[in-house]
Structures are given as C-alpha cells and as structure tokens.
C-alpha cells in the first residue's frame with residue numbers, strides 16, 4: 758500500500774518536494790486545507806519563510822490538526838523553514854512554532870556570506886558517499902532534547918535530526934537529484950504505517 762504524502766502548500770518550494778517524493782516512489786499531493794490533511798498519511802513542511810507560514814497555518818485552521826495528527830503518530834518531515842516551524846522553540850526570538858520536535862533552532866544561522874551553499878555532508882543513516890546538501894539561509898540546531906537522534910552536523914552544528922515520527926533537516930534534499938533523504942523519510946512512513954496496522958490487527 759502506498760501512503761499519500763501531503764506537502765504543506767501555503768508558501769515555499771512545494772512543487773520540488775512533490776516531484777522528488779514521486780521520483781522516490783511515493784504518491785504526493787499539495788495540502789492547503791484541513792480536508793486535504795485528512796487524506797495525507799504523512800506530511801512534509803517545505804522551505805519558505807517561517808513567520809509567514811505560522812500565521813497562514815492559524816488562518817487556514819491547519820495548526821491544531823497538524824499538532825494532533827503528529828501526536829497520534831503521523832510522520833512529518835520539515836526542511837529548512839519546516840524545521841523551524843516544527844521545533845520546540847527558536848533561539849533569541851519569541852517566535853511561535855508547532856513544538857513537534859524537542860529542539861531549539863537558530864534562524865539564518867550560517868551567516869550572511871554563507872547564505873546559500875552546497876556542502877558534501879556525511880550522513881551515516883543514508884550511507885556513503887556524503888550527501889549534496891543545499892543550505893539556503895538555513896537554521897542550525899542549538900539544543901536537542903534527550904530523545905532526539907542527531908543524524909548530521911555541519912561545522913559542529915546539528916542540521917539533521919529525528920525524534921520518533923518527526924524528521925527535520927536544515928537543508929533542501931528536494932533541490933538535488935539525490936533521493937536518499939526522501940527514501941529515508943519514506944522508510945519512516947512505512948515503519949509508522951506498519952505500527953498502525955500492527956495495532957489494529959491486535960485489537961481485532
């Protein structure tokens with residue numbers, strides 16, 4: 758069974774994610790309303806501008822249902838702005854977030870001269886060779902909670918993390934042709950779908 762992966766489509770690089778997910782073997786579609794979200798078995802929050810998207814999430818009535826679904830086990834992946842929106846909090850800023858993963862992030866952390874860069878990033882969880890990671894005004898992770906798995910670091914700072922059903926990357930795997938991080942997320946999606954199935958078959 759293929760899980761339908763929704764891509765939050767309020768703002769940001771939505772089409773690139775949909776195309777990359779489809780190339781990695783998933784069925785993907787744009788999520789703009791709570792009804793769209795109900796059809797999604799997993800959700801990607803793409804890159805964009807985090808303060809704008811938090812306001813739009815409230816306005817479109819998506820904030821509560823996303824928090825509720827993720828707490829119930831729906832897999833979620835935030836890239837760049839999506840990582841900021843998913844984080845517990847933002848360093849030195851009183852910025853609202855969804856609090857879906859126990860990390861503190863710093864916005865635009867890699868500095869002005871480094872606003873955009875492609876870095877060869879070793880990620881053991883997806884195997885060799887290093888991953889071509891595109892950073893665009895990217896956040897880094899300043900604090901990880903006790904249950905957060907640190908999957909990759911750039912210049913000593915966390916840039917890829919996972920806590921249970923939530924994955925977050927500072928960089929943009931949808932902007933390269935390497936599909937390994939998309940496949941890693943789809944493996945998480947399968948794993949959680951299996952758990953849900955496992956639960957209902959024990960109940961039956």
Ligand code: GLN
Pocket residue numbers: 803804805806807808836837838839841864865893894895896
């Ligand atoms: N700098 C943006 C923010 O802080 C994130 C940039 C991105 O998603 N490429 O919201």
